[in-house]
Amino acid sequence: MRTHGWSGSAPATDEEAVARILAAANKAIDVRGADLSIADVARTLGVTRQTVYRYFPSTDALLQAAAMASATGFLDRMAAHLADITDPAEAVTEGIAAAVESLPNDKHMGLLLGPERVGAFSAEVTSDVALAFAGSLLRRFDVDWAAHGFGDNELDELGEHLLRIVQSFMVDPGRPPRHGDELRRYLRRWVGAALLDSDHRPTRTTG
Numbered sequence: 697m698r699t700h701g702w703s704g705s706a707p708a709t710d711e712e713a714v715a716r717i718l719a720a721a722n723k724a725i726d727v728r729g730a731d732l733s734i735a736d737v738a739r740t741l742g743v744t745r746q747t748v749y750r751y752f753p754s755t756d757a758l759l760q761a762a763a764m765a766s767a768t769g770f771l772d773r774m775a776a777h778l779a780d781i782t783d784p785a786e787a788v789t790e791g792i793a794a795a796v797e798s799l800p801n802d803k804h805m806g807l808l809l810g811p812e813r814v815g816a817f818s819a820e821v822t823s824d825v826a827l828a829f830a831g832s833l834l835r836r837f838d839v840d841w842a843a844h845g846f847g848d849n850e851l852d853e854l855g856e857h858l859l860r861i862v863q864s865f866m867v868d869p870g871r872p873p874r875h876g877d878e879l880r881r882y883l884r885r886w887v888g889a890a891l892l893d894s895d896h897r898p899t900r901t902t903g
Contacts, residue, residue: 703742714751716741721762722804729803730759766804767829773798775836784844785888787837792858792887793880796865830855844891861887 707713720740724732734755738745752758777794781787799805834841834851841851874882 710751717748717751717758718762718765721758722766725759725762725803732759734758763804764829770802770805771829771833771836774833778837780838782838782840784839784841784846785884785891787839788854788858788891789880789883789888791833791837792861792865792883795862796869796879797875799862799866826859827852827856830859834858 702716707716717737720737721732724736724740728736732755734745734748734752737758738748741748748758752761774791774794778787778791781790831852834855846854
């Protein structure tokens with residue numbers, strides 16, 4: 697590893713270098729949102745842009761990595777908000793609504809699904825990382841998914857569906873945008889109801 701730069705304190709490993717780059721990027725996102733650049737991060741760290749490019753080939757790659765690094769905090773907040781909701785339809789309805797309402801104010805997670813970078817990240821909404829994130833969120837709901845006939849495959853598909861719905865609201869909130877009770881009525885009718893319809897209820901996945 698090159699020792700030049702880093703404000704006189706070079707990282708000992710590539711992993712430490714990545715962690716320091718992401719920390720600097722997250723601080724920049726707090727201030728500037730999606731408007732940060734590789735140059736901003738390099739300047740903060742006391743390195744050249746080429747050093748940052750060794751680890752992240754583009755600003756978009758850095759933004760996405762920084763957003764995913766903040767996912768744990770978002771999951772914690774969502775789990776707390778949805779605590780004690782045990783009905784699958786209501787949990788999914790409130791989960792989507794809460795995400796749609798909170799993401800515009802979350803500079804980090806909003807980078808993954810927000811309209812500012814949809815051209816760069818739209819294909820990433822169903823990436824392995826994004827799908828794992830959605831699956832993790834669903835499994836933190838206070839819903840006994842197995843008791844309602846949802847196995848791992850169904851939860852993975854449901855997670856993908858939720859990602860697609862949330863992204864669509866982020867890209868185009870509607871004219872006018874739905875908020876509060878109106879948004880929840882819409883989601884309860886057209887999304888939540890699908891989980892309760894016996895004709896569409898997924899079958900339990902067996903070994």
